[in-house]
Amino acid sequence: MWPSRAIIELFGIDVPIIQAPMAGASGSDLAQAVSAAGALGSLPCAMLDVDTAAAEVAAIRAQSNGPLNLNFFCHQETAMTAADEARWLDQLKPYFEDLGIDARGSKGGARRAPFDEAMAGLVETLTPEVVSFHFGLPADRLLDRVRAAGAKVLSSATTVAEAIWLAERGVDAIIAQGAEAGGHRGVFLGGAIENQPGTMAMVPQVVDAVDVPVIAAGGIADGRGIAAALALGADGVQIGTAYLFTPEATISSKHRDALEHATADSTAMTNLFSGRPARGLVNRLMREIGPMSESAPPFPHAGNALAPLKKRAEADGKTDFTSLWSGQGVGLGRGMNASELTLALADEALERLRRLAPR
Amino acid sequence: MWPSRAIIELFGIDVPIIQAPMAGASGSDLAQAVSAAGALGSLPCAMLDVDTAAAEVAAIRAQSNGPLNLNFFCHQETAMTAADEARWLDQLKPYFEDLGIDARGSKGGARRAPFDEAMAGLVETLTPEVVSFHFGLPADRLLDRVRAAGAKVLSSATTVAEAIWLAERGVDAIIAQGAEAGGHRGVFLGGAIENQPGTMAMVPQVVDAVDVPVIAAGGIADGRGIAAALALGADGVQIGTAYLFTPEATISSKHRDALEHATADSTAMTNLFSGRPARGLVNRLMREIGPMSESAPPFPHAGNALAPLKKRAEADGKTDFTSLWSGQGVGLGRGMNASELTLALADEALERLRRLAPR
Numbered sequence: 127m128w129p130s131r132a133i134i135e136l137f138g139i140d141v142p143i144i145q146a147p148m149a150g151a152s153g154s155d156l157a158q159a160v161s162a163a164g165a166l167g168s169l170p171c172a173m174l175d176v177d178t179a180a181a182e183v184a185a186i187r188a189q190s191n192g193p194l195n196l197n198f199f200c201h202q203e204t205a206m207t208a209a210d211e212a213r214w215l216d217q218l219k220p221y222f223e224d225l226g227i228d229a230r231g232s233k234g235g236a237r238r239a240p241f242d243e244a245m246a247g248l249v250e251t252l253t254p255e256v257v258s259f260h261f262g263l264p265a266d267r268l269l270d271r272v273r274a275a276g277a278k279v280l281s282s283a284t285t286v287a288e289a290i291w292l293a294e295r296g297v298d299a300i301i302a303q304g305a306e307a308g309g310h311r312g313v314f315l316g317g318a319i320e321n322q323p324g325t326m327a328m329v330p331q332v333v334d335a336v337d338v339p340v341i342a343a344g345g346i347a348d349g350r351g352i353a354a355a356l357a358l359g360a361d362g363v364q365i366g367t368a369y370l371f372t373p374e375a376t377i378s379s380k381h382r383d384a385l386e387h388a389t390a391d392s393t394a395m396t397n398l399f400s401g402r403p404a405r406g407l408v409n410r411l412m413r414e415i416g417p418m419s420e421s422a423p424p425f426p427h428a429g430n431a432l433a434p435l436k437k438r439a440e441a442d443g444k445t446d447f448t449s450l451w452s453g454q455g456v457g458l459g460r461g462m463n464a465s466e467l468t469l470a471l472a473d474e475a476l477e478r479l480r481r482l483a484p485r
Numbered sequence: 486m487w488p489s490r491a492i493i494e495l496f497g498i499d500v501p502i503i504q505a506p507m508a509g510a511s512g513s514d515l516a517q518a519v520s521a522a523g524a525l526g527s528l529p530c531a532m533l534d535v536d537t538a539a540a541e542v543a544a545i546r547a548q549s550n551g552p553l554n555l556n557f558f559c560h561q562e563t564a565m566t567a568a569d570e571a572r573w574l575d576q577l578k579p580y581f582e583d584l585g586i587d588a589r590g591s592k593g594g595a596r597r598a599p600f601d602e603a604m605a606g607l608v609e610t611l612t613p614e615v616v617s618f619h620f621g622l623p624a625d626r627l628l629d630r631v632r633a634a635g636a637k638v639l640s641s642a643t644t645v646a647e648a649i650w651l652a653e654r655g656v657d658a659i660i661a662q663g664a665e666a667g668g669h670r671g672v673f674l675g676g677a678i679e680n681q682p683g684t685m686a687m688v689p690q691v692v693d694a695v696d697v698p699v700i701a702a703g704g705i706a707d708g709r710g711i712a713a714a715l716a717l718g719a720d721g722v723q724i725g726t727a728y729l730f731t732p733e734a735t736i737s738s739k740h741r742d743a744l745e746h747a748t749a750d751s752t753a754m755t756n757l758f759s760g761r762p763a764r765g766l767v768n769r770l771m772r773e774i775g776p777m778s779e780s781a782p783p784f785p786h787a788g789n790a791l792a793p794l795k796k797r798a799e800a801d802g803k804t805d806f807t808s809l810w811s812g813q814g815v816g817l818g819r820g821m822n823a824s825e826l827t828l829a830l831a832d833e834a835l836e837r838l839r840r841l842a843p844r
Contacts, residue, residue: 127843127844128843129840129841129843284750285748285749285750286748286749286750286816287748287750304683304685305664305683306682306683306685306686317750318753318767320679320753320754320776320777321750321751321752321753321767322750323665323704323749323750323813324663324664324665324683324684324685324703324704324813325683325684325685325686325704326663326665326683326684326685326703326704326705326710326713326714326813326814327665327684327703327704327706327749327812327813327814327816328704328749328813330706330707330709330710330817331748331749331814331816331817334816334817344683344685344686345682345683345684345685345686345687346685347686347689348689350689350716350717350718351685351689351717353713353716353717353841354685354712354713354714354716354717355685355713356716356841357709357712357713357715357716357837357838357841358709358710358712358713359709389644389645389646389690390644390645390682390686390687390690391643391644391645391646391676391680391681391682392680393680394677394679394680395679408677408680417679418679453686454682454683454685454686454687455685455686455690457645457686457690457693458689458690458693476843478716479716479841479842479843480842480843481488482488482712482715482716482838482841482842483838483839483841483842484486484487484488484835484838484839485486
């Protein structure tokens with residue numbers, strides 16, 4: 127029925143769709159609803175502690191028998207130096223003055239911890255069918271534990287070179303993350319952010335370069351996009367932004383409102399909110415000091431200094447300092463619950479492929 | 486046979502492929518070869534004077550009876566102020582010193598003139614079947630003359646808003662130019678370059694927003710890309726970079742060598758060579774002072790100061806100051822002549838669509 131069954135069989139799913147794990151924007155509700163509709167539900171664990179992650183998985187398992195993807199960040203932790211912090215606070219000084227906030231010792235930015243021994247233990251206990259990593263792969267001793275626990279291993283590539291690197295290390299499938307994608311870029315081999323290829327150009331070049339299944343991500347938000355990704359040679363797709371419009375997404379009403387009014391050119395890649403490049407809706411901070419700034423401290427420390435500004439602005443109903451993650455497919459979002467959306471995406475894609483066939 | 490016949494019928498072609506007009510990189514040979522294979526050949530006229538353009542069209546018409554697209558830039562001419570020039574020369578000073586060249590009064594950058602009365606007269610004389618514009622549309626009095634001469638009118642949109650603007654002004658079809666595309670961005674309504682959407686995200690949003698046929702451009706370099714563009718809802722494609730690999734392209738052997746060794750992340754958008762953003766292979770100048778710089782003077786004047794640097798570096802076998810236009814599909818290029826490539830692209834796309842059909 128589907129032109130490729132590679133990831134359908136690899137993951138034991140019905141339709142070749144992965145719900146993108148969106149740390150801070152989705153949890154057990156979304157993963158469970160997607161899983162129930164036959165796609166691969168994903169739980170983002172980067173901002174969760176072990177106990178919360180375990181509770182979220184239990185909540186999913188209680189509702190759905192489908193396979194589950196646990197997603198982790200695997201960045202190298204980099205300390206913020208006093209110089210990093212001073213430079214960043216200096217950059218933000220006008221905002222602290224404007225809002226009448228004392229900048230010193232700001233804390234409360236989003237926790238984003240890399241995959242570690244404790245999380246490897248959790249994977250061994252919970253035995254998720256799939257584990258996906260962002261920012262490369264963890265150290266071999268940790269990766270070996272994930273594999274030994276029976277999980278299929280995925281990671282994201284943002285260039286052909288990153289895809290080859292992942293394939294050489296034996297991942298079971300590669301997510302080709304085109305520049306259109308929302309949230310954090312999976313970049314791990316360096317390279318300038320302005321060189322990052324779009325989905326249309328990248329997917330066929332990755333397909334030609336590796337022998338494992340390829341999952342296209344970035345700018346895919348309806349059945350047309352899924353059909354297009356399969357035409358490019360992908361075996362499946364990973365979809366994020368379209369799921370932000372579902373009631374299961376755990377985003378604020380302000381973020382939801384902003385998404386509703388956005389279109390293809392409403393976003394940019396920015397490093398201001400975490401220190402690493404990520405795509406989100408353009409807001410005041412991005413417009414005024416970014417969207418990319420060399421003043422931002424290393425990942426994930428940029429958020430600490432912003433936390434009090436964000437809190438104060440949000441109390442005034444403003445998202446001036448809030449990360450509003452979104453991919454460029456945002457103009458294709460619609461109001462459906464996550465199970466309905468998943469079924470609609472699959473139906474639309476198959477119908478599209480049927481109508482495209484030369485007669 | 487093709488899922489949409491809209492542009493096939495609009496232009497009177499056999500396959501829904503437009504060869505991108507690439508000013509400085511293609512001329513009558515490429516247009517004629519593509520036209521002979523049943524696609525729409527394009528002659529870029531922005532860097533030609535009226536007599537040369539007329540001679541090029543005569544050369545094409547002598548070899549091919551197919552329809553022809555004449556392409557023009559239609560930017561507002563902006564003079565370079567003394568301050569603009571001084572700022573730019575100051576930025577480039579280390580290079581002039583390094584190469585031992587006197588910077589004063591540099592001339593010889595590429596001529597890029599907007600569509601004018603003389604060119605409108607040429608269109609009336611030559612009656613091309615199609616006229617495409619870049620950077621919006623010319624003044625009504627000029628556009629009316631093009632329409633009265635019987636030409637179908639095309640222009641490029643880089644955002645949904647630009648597509649709507651063009652549709653409201655009655656263009657016959659819109660080229661949705663995704664961020665992956667090589668050469669100059671067609672931007673004409675402003676907006677930050679880092680907000681420009683990729684092809685995968687942009688095409689379906691443009692298709693939903695306008696009622697005229699949509700031609701996808703950017704990152705499309707083989708049959709998979711064509712099939713994907715049609716899946717997104719486009720009626721056809723415009724392909725540039727793949728044709729740079731043909732012997733009919735009029736690029737230097739250095740440019741050709743650089744393309745052969747490039748991949749999806751070898752390019753960036755830069756304004757250094759003309760003053761307007763355009764995508765090309767990253768070289769020394771882009772790496773060291775760009776790729777985007779506020780020091781670059783208004784389009785098209787940036788090239789004047791670079792001309793002597795370019796000439797000297799090229800004499801030493803270097804492309805440090807040479808624009809090496811390329812889209813992100815560059816890794817998919819192959820050695821074929823332009824007629825063979827056109828036929829192969831069409832065959833591959835149809836075969837791809839056939840294989841995708843759900844059974």
